[in-house]
Amino acid sequence: MSTIIDIPVGPQHPALKEPINITCYVDGEQVIGAKLRLGYNHRGIEKAGEYQSYIQNLYIAERICGICGIVHAFSLAQATEDIIGKEIPRRADYIRVIGLELNRIHSHLLWLGVAAHEIGFDTLFMYVWRDREIVMDIIEEITGNRVTYALITIGGVRRDIPQERAEKLLRVMEALEERVKKYRRMCLEEKTIRMRCDGVGILRKEDAIALCAVGPTTRASGVSFDVRADDPHAAYDEIPFNVVTYDTCDVTARVLVRIDETLESINIIKEAIKKMPEGPIRVRLPRVVPAGEGIGRTEAPRGEVIHYVRANGTDKPFRWKVRSPTLANLLSIPVMLTSKGDYVVNIADVPITFASIDPCISCTDRAVRFIDVSTGKSWVWTFSQIKRMYWRR
Amino acid sequence: MIQEVIDILKILIFPGFFFFSLLGLIFEWIDRKFYARLQNRVGPLYTGPRGFFQPFADFVKLMAKEDVVPEGAEKPIFSSIPVFALALSLFAVLFLPVYGTQGILSFEGDIIVLMAIMTLFVVLVFLGGLSSASRYSEVGAERSILQLLGYEIPLVASVLGAAAITIHTGGSLSIKGIVEAQSGWWSILGIQALGFAIFLLAAQAELERVPFDIPEAETEIVAGWMTEYSGKKLALLRLARDIELAFLCGLGATLFLGGPQPVLPGILGAVVSTILFVVKSVIVLLILTAIRAAMSRLRIDQMVNFAWKYLMPLSILQLFLAVLLPHIITL
Amino acid sequence: MPIFGEALRNAFQRRATLLYPFERRDVPQDYRGKLEIDYNLCIGCGLCVKDCPSSALELVQMPDGKRKPRYHIARCTFCAQCAESCPRKAIKMTPVYELATYNRRAEVVEPCGTSQ
Numbered sequence: 061m062s063t064i065i066d067i068p069v070g071p072q073h074p075a076l077k078e079p080i081n082i083t084c085y086v087d088g089e090q091v092i093g094a095k096l097r098l099g100y101n102h103r104g105i106e107k108a109g110e111y112q113s114y115i116q117n118l119y120i121a122e123r124i125c126g127i128c129g130i131v132h133a134f135s136l137a138q139a140t141e142d143i144i145g146k147e148i149p150r151r152a153d154y155i156r157v158i159g160l161e162l163n164r165i166h167s168h169l170l171w172l173g174v175a176a177h178e179i180g181f182d183t184l185f186m187y188v189w190r191d192r193e194i195v196m197d198i199i200e201e202i203t204g205n206r207v208t209y210a211l212i213t214i215g216g217v218r219r220d221i222p223q224e225r226a227e228k229l230l231r232v233m234e235a236l237e238e239r240v241k242k243y244r245r246m247c248l249e250e251k252t253i254r255m256r257c258d259g260v261g262i263l264r265k266e267d268a269i270a271l272c273a274v275g276p277t278t279r280a281s282g283v284s285f286d287v288r289a290d291d292p293h294a295a296y297d298e299i300p301f302n303v304v305t306y307d308t309c310d311v312t313a314r315v316l317v318r319i320d321e322t323l324e325s326i327n328i329i330k331e332a333i334k335k336m337p338e339g340p341i342r343v344r345l346p347r348v349v350p351a352g353e354g355i356g357r358t359e360a361p362r363g364e365v366i367h368y369v370r371a372n373g374t375d376k377p378f379r380w381k382v383r384s385p386t387l388a389n390l391l392s393i394p395v396m397l398t399s400k401g402d403y404v405v406n407i408a409d410v411p412i413t414f415a416s417i418d419p420c421i422s423c424t425d426r427a428v429r430f431i432d433v434s435t436g437k438s439w440v441w442t443f444s445q446i447k448r449m450y451w452r453r
Numbered sequence: 454m455i456q457e458v459i460d461i462l463k464i465l466i467f468p469g470f471f472f473f474s475l476l477g478l479i480f481e482w483i484d485r486k487f488y489a490r491l492q493n494r495v496g497p498l499y500t501g502p503r504g505f506f507q508p509f510a511d512f513v514k515l516m517a518k519e520d521v522v523p524e525g526a527e528k529p530i531f532s533s534i535p536v537f538a539l540a541l542s543l544f545a546v547l548f549l550p551v552y553g554t555q556g557i558l559s560f561e562g563d564i565i566v567l568m569a570i571m572t573l574f575v576v577l578v579f580l581g582g583l584s585s586a587s588r589y590s591e592v593g594a595e596r597s598i599l600q601l602l603g604y605e606i607p608l609v610a611s612v613l614g615a616a617a618i619t620i621h622t623g624g625s626l627s628i629k630g631i632v633e634a635q636s637g638w639w640s641i642l643g644i645q646a647l648g649f650a651i652f653l654l655a656a657q658a659e660l661e662r663v664p665f666d667i668p669e670a671e672t673e674i675v676a677g678w679m680t681e682y683s684g685k686k687l688a689l690l691r692l693a694r695d696i697e698l699a700f701l702c703g704l705g706a707t708l709f710l711g712g713p714q715p716v717l718p719g720i721l722g723a724v725v726s727t728i729l730f731v732v733k734s735v736i737v738l739l740i741l742t743a744i745r746a747a748m749s750r751l752r753i754d755q756m757v758n759f760a761w762k763y764l765m766p767l768s769i770l771q772l773f774l775a776v777l778l779p780h781i782i783t784l
Numbered sequence: 785m786p787i788f789g790e791a792l793r794n795a796f797q798r799r800a801t802l803l804y805p806f807e808r809r810d811v812p813q814d815y816r817g818k819l820e821i822d823y824n825l826c827i828g829c830g831l832c833v834k835d836c837p838s839s840a841l842e843l844v845q846m847p848d849g850k851r852k853p854r855y856h857i858a859r860c861t862f863c864a865q866c867a868e869s870c871p872r873k874a875i876k877m878t879p880v881y882e883l884a885t886y887n888r889r890a891e892v893v894e895p896c897g898t899s900q
Contacts, residue, residue: 067588067674075672086592089753116837119863178672180663180750183791186492190800204816204877210863218868219814242790250787252664252749407592408752411672493794495801747787 064092067407071100075178075411078421084397084410091405094397096390102425109380114140114214114349117377121367122208124382125423127170130163131360132382132423133212135367138293138356140214143349143371152216152343153295154336158229159203159211160294160358161325161332165236166195167361168318168325171418172243175315178411179256184246191239198232201225216342226333233326240326244319247312257311261396261413262403264309271391275363276321277417279305280313287359294358299331311416318418347375360385362418384423392417460557468551468727470543476731477695480702481508483735484742491746508695512688520684525586534581535682535689541577542696545570548628549703550713551730552723555629562626564616567704568609571659574697575601578661578668581690582678593677596753597668600658603760604665608655610768611648615708617775618645632712647771649709651764653737656701657744658756660694664748665756699734702741706733811879816862818880823852823895825874832866832875841866844895852895858888 071079079100122129169192176184203209268281306313349371363385372378489496497504582594658665669677713726828851840859
């Protein structure tokens with residue numbers, strides 16, 4: 061006799077950093093299925109963007125996500141510059157690359173700490189976050205703030221990196237490389253980490269391609285898909301780097317992909333500082349954007365992020381659409397959490413599996429359809445309808 | 454008449470309930486401070502000197518919080534489990550020798566009673582988890598029983614192996630006998646080193662601390678079997694857990710590190726023995742904390758696997774050797 | 785077990801915790817903290833109000849006829865777009881970051897009269 065109980069992981073749960081509901085159907089200790097429910101974090105950002113100018117939207121875009129804010133600002137700026145059609149100075153491209161890679165380093169270190177916490181290894185969590193503070197301090201020196209960098213503007217960057225700061229950044233990167241290599245060794249050799257992460261959360265290569273997974277999730281399944289290499293933008297066409305892939309398809313592979321990517325980012329920053337040309341850092345672009353469509357995409361720490369902007373000749377965008385990487389990766393979660401044949405998923409594997417795609421639910425929630433679960437009807441509401449029904453002053 | 458009053462005072466104050474409650478809170482403080490130091494942090498700092506009163510402050514705060522009982526819970530069982538847990542912990546500490554060679558309660562075969570008490574702890578955990586009508590508690594309760602299946606035999610075998618040191622003093626299954634047999638030669642030096650290691654791992658599993666805090670895995674099932682407890686009930690449960698920590702550290706110190714050896718006679722001797730006992734318990738506690746800092750949580754199937762593949766054969770081997778070797782040597 | 789050695793070494797090193805607020809770290813130069821407006825340089829053009837993403841600045845009429853910005857600290861996101869848009873460079877970012885308060889709506893900096 062086996063009773064199947066459903067364990068709700070979320071919307072409030074110590075394993076999650078943001079609200080999402082994963083209902084795991086459990087038989088004993090084995091998870092036999094999972095269902096996702098999103099929408100807890102919808103903030104109406106795309107709608108709010110239609111009422112603000114492009115310059116103001118840059119700061120809203122930065123606050124789509126706390127961890128990868130600069131990526132959204134960069135994609136929006138790239139989409140807008142795509143519509144306007146002007147080239148931005150080369151030095152601005154290099155500074156943007158430095159900002160993006162610093163963001164990637166801090167995000168991957170944050171993720172490593174959180175993943176260690178999910179498997180109960182608080183010591184590694186504390187060590188990694190202590191070293192992440194070094195990165196946050198240098199980011200604060202370069203951009204003026206630890207989290208919301210406000211570095212990117214339409215037409216270039218807002219701040220320059222003078223020589224002394226660039227040298228300090230180089231010194232910090234050297235020190236950080238030692239620490240990250242130590243963590244890499246620790247993750248490979250520590251027996252209890254390997255026991256918890258090997259063979260857990262398997263996403264086969266065919267599934268990764270079929271479910272359109274992006275970022276380290278899919279690179280750990282052997283699919284070599286990296287926007288920086290496939291579609292070189294900013295200064296990535298001039299800086300050589302490796303696309304890190306592993307093919308064991310489990311959580312250990314994702315851990316290693318992220319740690320190796322951190323080492324790659326450190327190299328990219330060092331190269332960028334060396335190769336940075338002199339010149340202006342921004343070009344004045346008009347506030348009013350001519351009619352047209354533009355796409356900006358880049359490789360966020362979590363995968364490929366796409367921004368689409370449609371302009372109509374005013375200083376406010378007509379439509380702004382954001383597709384963040386976690387939305388693409390979330391589709392793989394029910395597949396990773398289903399026990400099938402030899403592959404057994406325990407309840408204990410659920411937090412680390414979910415954490416291994418590096419979920420950033422704040423980036424993700426852009427729900428558009430309403431579905432009544434009891435009757436199965438689905439519909440779309442316009443803003444004025446919602447206002448009429450629910451707005452009370 | 455005066456003897457009864459002294460006995461009651463001994464049970465209530467020293468070395469009974471009050472002393473071990475205090476010791477439990479102090480041990481929690483030492484545990485948190487050392488754990489924080491290993492992680493390059495400070496731990497509790499501001500409540501009292503160096504955060505000394507933090508566990509006490511946590512207890513007082515929990516007593517003042519609202520006590521919520523879930524609607525579908527079995528109220529009689531749910532509400533009485535914390536009281537039983539505290540009572541069981543306090544009963545267990547009466548057996549530990551603090552200032553002499555015997556505790557307040559001491560008779561032949563009392564370590565068997567202690568084994569039974571340690572199993573009863575887990576039965577209470579199981580009942581507490583099942584009686585809260587919550588899916589998280591149910592999973593936590595079932596995991597605690599699975600974990601018991603893993604570590605119980607190694608725990609019992611290591612403790613009985615420690616009793617084997619009394620063979621050359623006549624053979625005894627009481628704590629008094631074990632302490633007296635270690636008067637010249639601590640039991641850990643020798644074959645009992647293996648027994649000590651097994652006892653440490655099994656104690657870590659009994660106390661539900663990392664790497665064996667599976668019934669209470671914070672990131673998987675919120676708080677496991679303790680999820681629905683709040684307010685006074687949670688305060689009593691945590692106090693019971695701290696006293697259990699002090700108890701197991703004291704037991705480890707008694708069985709393997711020699712316990713409170715009577716070095717000097719009289720009142721001064723009692724004080725010195727008490728201090729020795731506490732110091733040895735703290736050594737055991739520091740080792741347990743180091744284990745906690747250096748490992749991640751295991752999965753339940755990995756834990757039972759590890760216990761049955763490695764711990765159990767080693768513990769039975771250790772028991773055999775502990776019993777046979779003295780006979781072979783004297784031959 | 786590489787982490788045992790690391791852990792023991794860490795136990796004897798100085799703590800990494802910063803005991804804020806008893807210990808404070810220096811804020812780097814160019815940190816984007818609270819705004820400081822120089823009302824003498826301000827010409828009342830309103831570009832800062834237009835570009836602010838969170839409506840933290842609003843123009844108010846002064847008794848001498850000019851318009852100056854009123855600054856709502858609680859709404860500010862410290863992005864420094866106003867400092868960039870100001871044609872007279874009247875707005876500067878200071879390193880003040882300890883702005884937590886119990887009453888958000890009371891945190892408003894009114895423009896004071898100019899020397900003219």
